[in-house]
Amino acid sequence: MTETVDRHLVPRSDAEEFADGLSEQVAGFVDDLEESPDMIDLAYGAALVALQAHSVADPSADRLQSWKAAVTAMQVGSALFAVTGADEGTVECFINGRMRSLPVIGLQPFAHAGNWLSAFWLAVICREQKRMMQLCEVPLERLRSAEGAYDDFVFHWIDVQQTYWLRRPGLVDKLMAAFESSDPEVARNTPRDALEGVMYPPLNLFYHVVRKHEQEFGPALVEALKLHKAYWTLDDERATDIDGALPLGPLAMACMAHDGKFPIDVESPFLPKYLLTHGWLGEFPT
Template identity: 45%
Template sequence: MRTANSIDSVLSSLYLDARISLALDPRAAQLETWQAWTTSMQVAHALFALSTAPEGTGVECVIDRRPRRLTATGPRYFTNAGHWTQAFFLALTCREEERWKELCRVPVDLLREAGESKGTRYNTYLYHWIAALQAFILHRPELVDELTAAMELSAPGRAEIGAAETLDKLVFPQMNTFLKFAQGDSDAFNDALADGLRLFRDYHTASEERAAKIDGAVPLGLLALACMAYDRSHFEPGFRLEVESGYLPKHIVERSWYGEFPL
């Protein structure tokens, strides 16, 4: 694994392994589960570290507890919105602030241009969603406008790609939960999170085919928001995380393994 191209080829496999680990250890009580989860996070972040650095330069990355010197490629088709949200939410669950802030400095226009360079298209709302997340983290003034646009454009009647059920049960609940978090409304946040988890379960158990897939193991975006809420409750007494669920691994949410080894 020397370049961003090779990292792209193994990212899906590592994230699959991480979700399988959680399916077998839903509380993330085993150190091996945390290691699989953090390795997936490291590779997802490394993909952007390498594909946003000048082509041909060397970039130091820690992956699976080992420092590695990899060669940057510059932006490619995998420098896309889907990979960005995955890397961002994984960094939040692993409490890797430097990584999530670095990701938030990746221009949305770059994600659009590089990600769609080979003809792949993403719903317009996704770019506004990313812009809203970046604005929140970096304290930019466009948060409200970007989040409003994302929520409006993700309405089933306006989205260019995706089934109405997917938008209603997987996309909107994430945005709504984030909205309540950004507003600082603890009760509304917990209600939205609980609803989002219920809808996630409903979607992934609606048929035997869906229920058999690992996609239903963990709602990554909602898990990331739960982690943010848990951390917030420790410095803002009026904000609480009250939702417990098999979809929210206890030892990831409560950062029990954080610091066990360098990330």
């Protein structure tokens, strides 16, 4: 039986035009990166907002513009870690339709664990294995050196994903460390509502995917989407925040499950159909 999870955000009357306008702004930021690579944090933030806006305007992602917004956000997120991963030289990054030669800028405060997670999940959603592998090679020490008072749970969770995709040893032990460090009594830097409603559910979903728990995955996905919605509707300010439109972590885990032939008996604007099923894959170079 298919379960439905509604979204709380209501699209504005000009939602598509608004989203397309944001994408045009992102394109302008991207065009400036070769001269101003230190602005990549601004470009990435704008790309994420544009993607969220497209998801509100186009809940199933059946517009090509929505897929392009996802791809662009993924490309900028990956480039952010490419330009901050060395101290000199340039890196070649394909972003928004063409290859760009970006000067490296060394470790920056914005090359942090939170941006790594969103960038990696975007690569999973876009099925970009090369970028996934490149992100998995980012040392945890560099992420720990960036800004943000992240709990150990976050770094254990990143380590789990890097270990799984790079086929490194110790996945089971690292999973256990991630689960143990996700206890609210341990992860004290993360607000409890964010830990339980946003941070923990993707880890739980990942566990069911790698353990091939097909029957357990569906209910866990429903719970993850409901927890996401509960977190983003806790107060009036959050309820209108566009950042709550698209849960990248649960969506990425659902994409993994879909590609693993799991039955996805959930329908929700939080899981845009054509992102989940990679319906636009191959439409243009990524």
